[in-house]
Amino acid sequence: MKRILYLSDYELIAYQIKTQSLDEVGRFNLTNPITQQAVQHAFIDYLIADPKTPIYLLIDSTQEEYKPETLPHVFGSDRKALLQRRRERFFEKLTYTYTVIQGREKSGRNDDQVLFTAINNNDFLNPWLDLIQTHKMPLAGIYSLPLLSQSLLRYISDDSYVLLAGYVPQLSNQIPQGLRQSFFYKKSLKFSRLIPLQTTNPEEYARALVEQMTRTHKYLQSAKLLPFDTSLLVLLLCPQGLLETVEAYLAREDLSELDIYLTDINDFAERTGLITTIKPLYLHHLVIYQLSQKVPKNHYAQKNETRYYFYRTLLRAVYLATVLLCVSAVGMSMYYLLNSIDIQAEISKTTGQMVKYQQEIRQMRASKAQLPLDVLQIQNVVQIGHYLQAQHIDSMRPILVHISQIWSRHPELNLDKLEWRLGLRADNLFLQSLTDYDTINPTILLEDKNAQDTLIEGVRLHGIIRINNQRELAINLLNINKLLNDFIDKSEAMGWEVSLIDKPNTDNLGRDANFTIQINLKHPYLTKTQPTH
Structure with a gap:
């Protein structure tokens, strides 16, 4: 079983995963000062109910920034220093930063393609981390939802330029839901934005969706992330209740520059192997399931925040080593015991032969x-x-x-x-x-x-x-x-x-x-x- 916490700007939702099953076990919202203390106590009760199972914290926030960059290809300490200088230039004095090298250019100097990300305001994160650290919970890592969402691309056609769009739950008291758009080049994240959707009317919803896709398409071209005259594959994971309305609206619009693939998010979830009764499904449900199947490298958590997870892992390693030593000792003992039995049988056989030969020797002495x-x-x-x-x-x-x-x-x-x-x-x-x-x-x-x-x-x-x-x-x-x-x-x-x-x-x-x-x-x-x- 895995415990995964989904944290947005509005609330924290706790999930547990057993094999392919995903279940929601609690929601915690600290935006209301009146209920804040009660929510904290409820979250503490949730933590101490299972103090040994590691926690994976998945963030989906408007406070996350993304900076794709091209850097000279160097090695060793030179690369480390170059990445450090560029990271400090982009995100000076920020605590939670992450850098990933995504490959090299195929032309020119074959420079490295690097993505720098950071959380520019961690006020939404600190209260939860303080409670986790205070009660010494094993935090395995803090992960970025847009970075992990690239694992969903393996379920679609292999296109170079892909825009993944999916719905997210409530962003605030006034915003009922939002739309997360993430742009990938060769299955590597280059850009992501979280867009609030103010309406729940299906027609207005479909219109806002088309407007945001068109706006994002123009931005990608202006930022030189998407070459002109290049097709952009848009994978839109849509709730079943809005599927027909959005499909009808898209048919009336001129979107020749976009190759839109509209799919029911429930069908897509089945394709990934996710089994859940949660309704409605959102993008983060799919990403949480991918995180549970293969845990990637930690993105944002600091060493002092994961120390209890490290202690737990070390303790388990010592325990397993002890078990292996005991099993090895038992195995060796059994091996030597069986060998001793064989040796004893051989000794008995040899003793019998010696008695026989001694009789012959006595006869030879007499003759x-x-x-x-x-x-x-x-x-x-x-x-x-x-x-x-x-x-x-x-x-x-x-x-x-x-x-x-x-x-x-x-x-x-x-x-x-x-x-x-x-x-x-x-x-x-x-x-x-x-x-x-x-x-x-x-x-x-x-x-x-x-x-x-x-x-x-x-x-x-x-x-x-x-x-x-x-x-x-x-x-x-x-x-x-x-x-x-x-x-x-x-x-x-x-x-x-x-x-x-x-x-x-x-x-x-x-x-x-x-x-x-x-x-x-x-x-x-x-x-x-x-x-x-």
């Missing part, structure tokens, strides 16, 4: 093998190689090629050492230390009574990994299992027997750890005789 270390293998490898050649057994190359291909898929695991042995029994293939013999006679392989009908070729792969913590231990155990499974997958095609001999455990945390994979390949041998050389 940990004592690996032989041998430094004298060259002679024995040469002798066994000769033996294999004699028995027509393929060389080590095929099995080593396949081992290399499989291991290359696991770059995270390092191959530290490879052992190769040959024997007739798989259970003691790597148990016998070659260092117990100066040489090994290949015939020993054939004389074992417990030997089977196959020759077993065994390869042991010794890998090394770095383990810093339990997590890395678990990850590396998974990688070792993947490597083991890759060898097992190849075993059917190659005839391998694959087994995991040793793997890391928690004893290896913080240092390098070893793991061992053994591959056995059975070869049927052809003879049990001593190989020939």
